[in-house]
Amino acid sequence: MKYDISRRGALKAGGALVAASAIAPQLLQAQPSRGGDLRVGAGGANTSDSWDARTHSDLFMQMACMGSVFDCLTEIAADGTLVGELAESWEPGSAEGDVWIFNLRQGVTFHNGKDFGPEDVIESLQLHVAEGAKSAAKPIVEQISTMEITGPNQVTLTLKGGNAGFPTMLADYHIVMYPAGMVEDAMLNGIGTGLFKVETFDPGVRFLGSRVEGHYKDGRAGWFNSIEMIAINDGTARMNALLTGQVDAINRIDVKTESLLKANPNIEIFEVTGNQHFTFPMLTNIAPFDDVNVRKALKHSIDRQEMVDKILRGHGRVSYDNPIGPANTYFHEGLEPLTYDPDKAKFYLKQAGMDSLDVDLSASDAAFVGAVDAAQLYQATAKAANININVVQEAADGYWSNVWLKKPWSACYWSGRSTEDWTFSTAYELGVPWNDTHWNNARFQELLLLGRKEIDPDKSREIYNEMQTLISQEGGTIVPMYANYVDAASTKLAHGPDLGNVYQMDTARIGERWWMA
Amino acid sequence: MSSIFGIILRRIVLGVLTLFVVSLLIFASVNMLPGDFAQAILGQGATPEAVESIREDLGLNKHPVQRYLDWLGGIIQGDFGVSFAQANFAEYGGTSVELGGIASVADQLAPRFKNTMFLAGVSAAISVPLSVMLGILAALYSNSVFDRAINISTLSSISSPEFFLAYILILFLAVLNPIFPSLSNVYEGMTFWEKLDRTMLPALTLTLIVTAHMMRMTRAAIINLMASPYIEMARLKGTAPLMIIIRHALPNSLAPIINVIALNLAYLITGVVVVEVVFVYPGIGQLFVDSVKVRDIPIVQACCLIFAASYILLNLLADIMTILSNPRLRHPK
Numbered sequence: 001m002k003y004d005i006s007r008r009g010a011l012k013a014g015g016a017l018v019a020a021s022a023i024a025p026q027l028l029q030a031q032p033s034r035g036g037d038l039r040v041g042a043g044g045a046n047t048s049d050s051w052d053a054r055t056h057s058d059l060f061m062q063m064a065c066m067g068s069v070f071d072c073l074t075e076i077a078a079d080g081t082l083v084g085e086l087a088e089s090w091e092p093g094s095a096e097g098d099v100w101i102f103n104l105r106q107g108v109t110f111h112n113g114k115d116f117g118p119e120d121v122i123e124s125l126q127l128h129v130a131e132g133a134k135s136a137a138k139p140i141v142e143q144i145s146t147m148e149i150t151g152p153n154q155v156t157l158t159l160k161g162g163n164a165g166f167p168t169m170l171a172d173y174h175i176v177m178y179p180a181g182m183v184e185d186a187m188l189n190g191i192g193t194g195l196f197k198v199e200t201f202d203p204g205v206r207f208l209g210s211r212v213e214g215h216y217k218d219g220r221a222g223w224f225n226s227i228e229m230i231a232i233n234d235g236t237a238r239m240n241a242l243l244t245g246q247v248d249a250i251n252r253i254d255v256k257t258e259s260l261l262k263a264n265p266n267i268e269i270f271e272v273t274g275n276q277h278f279t280f281p282m283l284t285n286i287a288p289f290d291d292v293n294v295r296k297a298l299k300h301s302i303d304r305q306e307m308v309d310k311i312l313r314g315h316g317r318v319s320y321d322n323p324i325g326p327a328n329t330y331f332h333e334g335l336e337p338l339t340y341d342p343d344k345a346k347f348y349l350k351q352a353g354m355d356s357l358d359v360d361l362s363a364s365d366a367a368f369v370g371a372v373d374a375a376q377l378y379q380a381t382a383k384a385a386n387i388n389i390n391v392v393q394e395a396a397d398g399y400w401s402n403v404w405l406k407k408p409w410s411a412c413y414w415s416g417r418s419t420e421d422w423t424f425s426t427a428y429e430l431g432v433p434w435n436d437t438h439w440n441n442a443r444f445q446e447l448l449l450l451g452r453k454e455i456d457p458d459k460s461r462e463i464y465n466e467m468q469t470l471i472s473q474e475g476g477t478i479v480p481m482y483a484n485y486v487d488a489a490s491t492k493l494a495h496g497p498d499l500g501n502v503y504q505m506d507t508a509r510i511g512e513r514w515w516m517a
Numbered sequence: 518m519s520s521i522f523g524i525i526l527r528r529i530v531l532g533v534l535t536l537f538v539v540s541l542l543i544f545a546s547v548n549m550l551p552g553d554f555a556q557a558i559l560g561q562g563a564t565p566e567a568v569e570s571i572r573e574d575l576g577l578n579k580h581p582v583q584r585y586l587d588w589l590g591g592i593i594q595g596d597f598g599v600s601f602a603q604a605n606f607a608e609y610g611g612t613s614v615e616l617g618g619i620a621s622v623a624d625q626l627a628p629r630f631k632n633t634m635f636l637a638g639v640s641a642a643i644s645v646p647l648s649v650m651l652g653i654l655a656a657l658y659s660n661s662v663f664d665r666a667i668n669i670s671t672l673s674s675i676s677s678p679e680f681f682l683a684y685i686l687i688l689f690l691a692v693l694n695p696i697f698p699s700l701s702n703v704y705e706g707m708t709f710w711e712k713l714d715r716t717m718l719p720a721l722t723l724t725l726i727v728t729a730h731m732m733r734m735t736r737a738a739i740i741n742l743m744a745s746p747y748i749e750m751a752r753l754k755g756t757a758p759l760m761i762i763i764r765h766a767l768p769n770s771l772a773p774i775i776n777v778i779a780l781n782l783a784y785l786i787t788g789v790v791v792v793e794v795v796f797v798y799p800g801i802g803q804l805f806v807d808s809v810k811v812r813d814i815p816i817v818q819a820c821c822l823i824f825a826a827s828y829i830l831l832n833l834l835a836d837i838m839t840i841l842s843n844p845r846l847r848h849p850k
Contacts, residue, residue, distance in 0.1 A: 047811070243699075244699045401565075
């Protein structure tokens, strides 16, 4: 693992990289085979981690829980399609999409020997809406009005209103299946139906799982004999661990030191553009943001490409104020570009009856890494359009309670949601608590309700394209960029042609999907 | 002999008193931290109602004096309380689950404390003999090139920030020459030698940091005595220079050396925060950082208390050893 950083070394490494990329397609097509032990250095670990999936919020537990020990009903495959995990198939029971019938996989057992059945589904779902439960998936499960066992391996869920994306929502990492009647035990010891059963779990330190013999995913996934996850929250330590070969893969590399990793021929950097996006939401019911012309002026006074280049160092993609990302099914590729154009911005200001504009923009790196720098870049480019942005640097502590949703214009981030309706109903629907722009548009709201019920894909695309156009042209949030998930792995590992882009590390399923080359 | 016990007893009482004052300081300063556990854990979802409900659950709404007394009362009975981070979410459908022991602060701290002690032990085993030896040699060849070289190298290592030393060691001993692992994740079930291998780099980093202080004190204490008449006598009777130092100078200069060693041993326990984070060593320092991040107050307080207690304890030990090594203090007039 020795390498030097001299010019010759870099050239040699570069040559090796070219060579590696030439043989890479063959490697990718190589048949996966069983064997090997995967060691992952993962950030996002906390001493508060447990097997209660309702509380999970960061990568370490996403990978350990949904990605290794537990299963959901449905799964978003690496290519973005929805496939069954513990549900074998599902179908709408009505034209409005408010009844969903799930046929469960047969012959699945939990790690303690209990058979998986419909009662487990019902009890696991009820966990999220139980009295006093603090579940991040409550808004999903709350939509269900009745749950019925309609067959030995069938569950019928009736929703309060139609929701075409409901099966996709059930792939959420919070909604994993626990054994009925022993949920407490399962949350304490980690008893699921996943490919790996818990050997050791030390919150905030380490997780070791061993491959279950005879699993329903045999032949499709689960190639490693074991998965070991080591909690490394420090970015430099993660990189060192990968460079010295103590782990095979790490998440979230520090883009500042990316060149060091690139110089090493034994390491592959893999990145995907998902739905994660950084935003500057403004309250559209407060002056001056209540004037659509002011919003348009602001949309044209930001240089989006510069943001991607300087804040994300190229690891991202320009967004035209669209909260729907490339990982969504109905992402609108053909939105009219919002270019940096001071003259256009001045024109819209004039339309609003102004010659110049003075506004405060509250930012803190709690919103996203580089938020303050991004606000200052914005300030510099907006000046040419006679817009004076006063960047107010806020404290990181209490940012989400005191600044976001409170100050007229602030910085924010969203990790994105797997369905369009879910993104919109979280932050853009009329009256929801996280509507951070107080967005209130009659046509948008009408389309939102239409799209939710629509099970026809073509009609859905039409509806969501119109909604994305509306929000891009008139909406109150500036979304300059989608931020990539940038991870790195040893070339000893191999993976399929597609990489999941819903979360980091192949949608947190590296342990299931990857294998030893 | 009884006077020694009197002195020791007095020191212990003073130590306990100090610890009490420290507990007050810890509680006050932890409570002055901006933001609280409820806000930290909820992040973007920190709506006023959610924050209020978690505060209610954890008793954060009580008066600070009441909370301090509850906490102190618990500690006196050996109960460090329940970790917020584990307790809050071990909830199942509104009713509290029978916790599997992970939630109590003591249970979370115990394995981490063991690891930190192991690291401190390894570092002490390397650094104490090394620095005393270097100190003696530096005194023996004082003002020579050897003396200067040792002084410069130890002083520059103590003056560098810990993380910098750590990265230098990683670069040379893990990346360029893979001798030791850069990742020190020790865990239950490893053999002693595996653990030792993993602990080597953090232990070496700590050694570099504490050596200068001990070595300089050894050197200074010995050189200080070298001008005394009894040393001159020894020299006149023809004793070899090294023997003079070991047989005549060292025993008389033990008191200050022991004092400095004890102080540095305390540093090996309390100063490990940065080193543990850089090497991902699962000790108290790392737990401390993780807990501060989520405002897990009971753990933060317990960590502070452990740091304070080990400092006080080792100082106490230093005092006692000084008294024992100095007959004049042993028999006060």
